[in-house]
Amino acid sequence: MKQILLILLLLPLTMQASIGFLDAAYPELATSGRALAMGNAFIAKVDDSMSSFYNPAGLGSVRKPHLYLSNMSFETNKDWFSIGTGGSVTDAIGNFVKAFGLDGQRELLVNNTGKVATNRLQFVPNFTARYISMGFLFSQRTRATIGSEAGAQFEYAKRLDYGPYTSLNLSLFGGLLKFGATGIFLKRSEAIGTTDPAVTLNLTDSDYKKGGTFMMIAGAKLTLPWTALPTFALTYHNAMGNKFSTDGTGPTEIPRQLDVGLSMTPQIGKTTRMHFELNYKDINDQHTDVGVNRKILAGIEIDFFRTIYFRLGYGDSFGSAGFGIKTRRMLFDFSTYAVDTTTNEYRGHEDRRFAMTFSTGI
Numbered sequence: 001m002k003q004i005l006l007i008l009l010l011l012p013l014t015m016q017a018s019i020g021f022l023d024a025a026y027p028e029l030a031t032s033g034r035a036l037a038m039g040n041a042f043i044a045k046v047d048d049s050m051s052s053f054y055n056p057a058g059l060g061s062v063r064k065p066h067l068y069l070s071n072m073s074f075e076t077n078k079d080w081f082s083i084g085t086g087g088s089v090t091d092a093i094g095n096f097v098k099a100f101g102l103d104g105q106r107e108l109l110v111n112n113t114g115k116v117a118t119n120r121l122q123f124v125p126n127f128t129a130r131y132i133s134m135g136f137l138f139s140q141r142t143r144a145t146i147g148s149e150a151g152a153q154f155e156y157a158k159r160l161d162y163g164p165y166t167s168l169n170l171s172l173f174g175g176l177l178k179f180g181a182t183g184i185f186l187k188r189s190e191a192i193g194t195t196d197p198a199v200t201l202n203l204t205d206s207d208y209k210k211g212g213t214f215m216m217i218a219g220a221k222l223t224l225p226w227t228a229l230p231t232f233a234l235t236y237h238n239a240m241g242n243k244f245s246t247d248g249t250g251p252t253e254i255p256r257q258l259d260v261g262l263s264m265t266p267q268i269g270k271t272t273r274m275h276f277e278l279n280y281k282d283i284n285d286q287h288t289d290v291g292v293n294r295k296i297l298a299g300i301e302i303d304f305f306r307t308i309y310f311r312l313g314y315g316d317s318f319g320s321a322g323f324g325i326k327t328r329r330m331l332f333d334f335s336t337y338a339v340d341t342t343t344n345e346y347r348g349h350e351d352r353r354f355a356m357t358f359s360t361g362i
Contacts, residue, residue: 037322038299
């Protein structure tokens, strides 16, 4: 009888669902700091190297060719800063180093239960010109938490996406109608699970679910030749519906998600433009557990001399903001946005994040 009671007490812990990734409003394989500051509403405006992932039709609006030798971004969240910089000055140095690894996050979360540590390291070197882009994607994401309830486990998720890609664009009627497609040979390695928070986490190769696929992202844009250039756009992620090839249980599949958008770009001065955009993510309802209000995104961007940018947005029911500087050889963006870590609630729980992008090239 004692053994039965013990099993019943431990059953909820063994069945506890581990943490995962939130992809409904942020489905892109590679993120843009510019887009995140605008609430991730970016499929109609996109006109740079990130068109490959947001809407390949945007390559038809690229102004000048550019070789991005270093195109790196680092993203983290408020809870990650909290656990990685807490304590005395000497402790903060050690904690900051620990916070970059999953096992280090486990150590720090033991005394910071209820927090969710998130980070992403992304590297996307590429050559981009009007109508074409070629590059390589490397994106590593981690999330980790220990619940505040008694007996909570350490929940972790780690995902690595990488592979070469090529994007092409076709522009018709003087650029009013644009079509584009990105093909990427994508490899994904993913480890999602739970473990005892008091035990060192040593992930081995067998802990990862791995797979590869050829994935296509397709997009279109229609710009009307009127004042403020109203633009209608759509992006189809994993347009061919391909699944990961694997010998066993594979990583999380990528749904065939359709996003639509509308934008306006009025000229408000000789050297100043203002851009408004509204997106509806996942219009074909691939994420059925996410409420409609969390899929509506909006953003504003003001640029001066096509060099200095200020941005505001609304995404996943929270606000976002950021600024950027762009020159011929350098690009810098700093952005803050938030994700709702619940499912279909409105403003259920805010996961405030910060992203910094730096790129240099010729």
